[in-house]
Structure formats: C-alpha cells, structure tokens
Amino acid sequence: MTTTQTSKGFETRALRINDAIQLKKPDRVPIFPWFHLFPARYAGITYEEAFYDLDRWLDANEKTILDYDPDLYTQPGAPIAAAGAAHEALDNRQIKWPGHGVGPNRSFQFVEGEYMKADEYDEFLNDPSDWTIRKYLPRIYGALEGLSHIPPIKSLLAGYAGAGIVGVLAIPPVAAALNALNEAAQVSLRWNMAYAQFEQKMNGLGYPAFSAAVALAPYDLISDMLRGMRGTMVDMYRCPDKLLEAIAQVLPIQIGGAIGQAQMSGNPRIFIPLHRGADGFMSNEQFETFYWPTLKALILALIDAGLTPCPFFEGGYDQRLEYLQELPPGKVMGMFDRSDLFKVKEALGDVMCIAGGMPISLLQAGTPDQVRAHTRHMIETIGQDGGFIMSSSSVLDEADVELVRVWVEATKEYGAY
C-alpha cells in the first residue's frame, strides 16, 4: 500500500471510524455526510460544471469538506463515474449525465437495458474478455462500435506469424474506436491524477475519504450492467443454471478488482452498493439461491484481504437480517437506507457497524428542530453502545444546506460517549 502523508486530525478521525467499525465506542459518534453532488450546489456551480470543470469541482468539494468538517467524505470522483468529456468521447449510452440527456442540475442516471442478450450466455461464459471487448463495449459506447470489427482476441495467439493481424486496427471504424478510447483515456488520466492529489491534500488537512473502490454483488453486476433487471429475473425461470454460472464467473473479477484498487489507494474501505437483493425484489429463497452466496463470498474475501466491505443496503433489508448474521463481527460497515434500524441493531448489533439513521427526506423537507430531535434520538438509541456511524439514508444531492449543517452539528453535540 502507498504511504500517505497524514495529520493528527486524520489519525483522530480514522480512529473514530475504525473504532465504530470494530463495534467499539469511539470518543464520539462519527459523522459521515454522503455529499455526492451536494458540493456543487453548496459552492454555486451546476452539476454539469461538476462533470466538466475539474478545478471548480474540486474547489467545491474542498470548501464543503472544510466548512462541514465531517469524519468521512465521499470522493469527488464518486458521483461522476468519469469526466463529462470522457463520457462524450466514448458516447456513453449506459448513462445520461447533466446536460446530456438530463438537465444541467440533474444527477447522472443509468439507462436500464439488455446489454447482453439472452442467447449470449455461452459466448460470455466461454470467453468473457473477448465478449466484453467485441460485443459489450461497442454496445454501451457508441464511439467504440468499431471494436465489433476486430477478429477474436485469441487469434493473436499466433506468435510472430500473427504480427500482420494488427493491420485490422487501421481500418477506419476500428481506428476511430481506438482514437475515441485514447481521447477518453487522456481525459480520465488527468482527472484521476487530480483526484489522487486531492485525496492527499485532504489527508494532510485531516480528512479521510470514504472509499477508493467499488465492488458489485455478482448478481447485480449481471443484472445492472449486462442483462437488465427484467432479463435476469426472467432468466431465473428460463435459464437459472446459466445465470448462476455467469454469477460465479464474475465473483473473482469483483474480488480482484476491489483488492487491486484498494492497494493502489491505500484506502481499505470498499463500497458495495446493493440493488436487487433488497426486500420485495425477490423471495428469500431466490435470495438464498441467486444473490447471497456470491455476495457473502465477496464480503468474506475482502475481509480476508484485510479490507473493510461497506455494503449499502439500499431499500429495506428487514427480511434478510438473518443472512447478514452469518458475517464475522466487527469487520463490515453496513450502510442502511429504509430498514428498521431498531430491528437491524437487535439482529446485527454484534455483527456489523451500522451507518445511517438520517432519512434524506428530513434533510430535504424537514425543519431544524425535527432534524436536531431525530439526530439526538438516533444517537441515544441506535448509537448508545458504539458501533454506529451517523449517516444519511441516501445521497445529499438535493439536501438543504442549512439542515445538513444542523445535522452535523447536532451529531457532534449529542454524540460524545
């Protein structure tokens, strides 16, 4: 892991967070406001500018962090996925981003679709890399359509005699795709380096970043990114074995990717946003068959690698708490949305750190008194024995600037142990 220049403030906050994750009582309840795109509004720039103007976006984040003084912050790269110019160079069809398909002050939105057809399972299973390069990328990025013209990647397995095959890369559609890739790469590299510098600077100023890597539950990777929700749910009936094979196939990819990113950044926390596993999406029996085994394996592998998995249990997980009890104690930071936190505390209080407690609706449509009272109530109940991080149920994009301030201050005021 890289060594980072840190400060006393950083050590204090990191200890506070780590104590909570290890189910201990820190000096006080840590506060983790899920800023996401909030800094843009706070600093008076549009979301579109956040996607396109690196300097102003980083300044907005710095101002937000320094003014709100949180124990963890979300990195500026998180709500962007890639710079607007990179999305444009690739002609990204899987999202609409501010100013491109959604208004200049709307967060980016995923375009749900069947990016892998039902009859492509075998192709995907036999050679996922080849399928990804020649089928998937041309579908999700308009500018990479040319990659569908290249021969199977394994045809390069021809020794010196294969040297001439690369000629295909110069035919116009392929060359255009490579140019687009190069353009997106240049932009992304510049932004990524600036993000890394930003994180170093924040470390020096005393503020730890939330996470440096994202992993997906294997079912979600297939469902979100490849087959679509509809597709996977139909596959659960029409071709359950193929679906399970694909899920097993992507598990090591998720584990390896997350560990690699964590090693590069030195940040141990891995964000795992969960989608289709929530209550109501599928039955417990389906969850047990299709969702949980590989999610559990992912979480355990990350723990084995010395990392801290941070699953975001979006929606409700009240029906799934028994499964979560199978996880080892003090190793996971569970971020909760609409689950009943009292039930969660009872079932998982000895298992994982609970992050959450503040409904985003209250930070958007509540009053300062309501926010203060609710903050205090959560700290005195869910937070009373430690193992708790005060956070919001979702991103703060649309939250009221003043109510967020009241919330952060109330946490510090009532949160001392």
Place this chain on the structure above:
Amino acid sequence: MSSQALIDAFTEMREAEALKITNELLEQGTEPLEILETCKEALEIIGQRFENGTAFIPELIMAGEMMGQITDRVRPHIEQEAQEKKLGKVLMGTVSGDIHDIGKEVVIFMLEANGFEVIDLGVDVSPETFVEQIGETQPDVVGLSGLLTLAFGTMKETVDAIREAGLRDQVKVMIGGAPVDEHVQGYTGADAWGKDAMEAVALARQWTGGQS
C-alpha cells in the same frame, strides 16, 4: 385440457406448459375470451401472492411475459373485444428528471390486477404533460413515481402545476417511490403517499368508492 390446468401452469411459472395448454384449449374450441378470462384469474392470484409476500418481482415479470405471449396467440381468434367495467382510472408517471420505472411498473401491475384502468405516461414526465393528460383522459387518481431525491422537487412542481391549471379538485394525487415518506407528502402537497404497490391500490380503491 381444462382452465384449471392453465391457471396452475401460469401461477407456478411453468411458461412453456402454459403456452402449450393455451394452444390445446384453442384447438379444443375453447372461446378465446374465456382463455383470457382464465389468465386474468391467474394474474389476480399472482397479485394476491405479491400482496401477501409470497410472490415477488420475478413472478410479476414472468406473469407479464406469459400474459403477453398468450394474448398474442389468442387475439387473432377474437371477433369482438369484451367491454369490462373498470373500478376507476389512474394516470401514472415517473416525474420529470427521473427515468426509473420499476416501482411504477409494479404499481401498474397491481392496479390492473385489481380492476383499475391505468394510463402510463412513462418516465421523465413533465408537469405540463401531466396537466395536459389529466385534461384529456379525466382520471380519478394521479400517481407520481420517483426514485431519486430530486423527484421530491418535481413532484411538488407537478402538484403545483395541477393546482394552477385548476384541476386539483378533480383528481386525487398519490406519490410513491423508495425515498418517499410523510415528510415528502407534506412538502409536495399530494393527497397521500404509499410505501408499496398494495398501498397504492388501497388508496385508489378508497378514492374511487371501492372497499379498501
């Protein structure tokens, strides 16, 4: 082959068998409309299972898939469409700025399974479109859906636009979507909020004079 066999295959998600039985029923000379009635019964059973937590989204999606295929198979044999009495009319849409449709689809499935006529405006629906469509289709209930927190603002704008167009007294407005709760209802000025599709059905029933 009997209608009961079709209901069993349909509700147990045995897709291929349900289609095979449909073909056999048609060959036996069963009235096409009767086959569709049978499927509707099956949909109602699946709706009830969804309501009591024994069926979930995969089953709703499969039910929709089977219903679509059976309708396509049967429709050419129908001479006259049946006119059925609906409980009420609901205008549904995901509000401006939000393109999520899963929650809205589930609500529509449950409303239709419970005898409501639903007009689906799709996603990212502007306040102006809602106002225009209320004038055109005269619904009893307007359902606003949204998953993103930005939807709180556009739900409010939509309710405001309905009021400004002088249509607020003609319709009941319900809102729903993962982050919606009573705080959001108060903020938007909607008549009610629902945490799930069953609550949406209960509200629609209550407002159209049915039993909830």
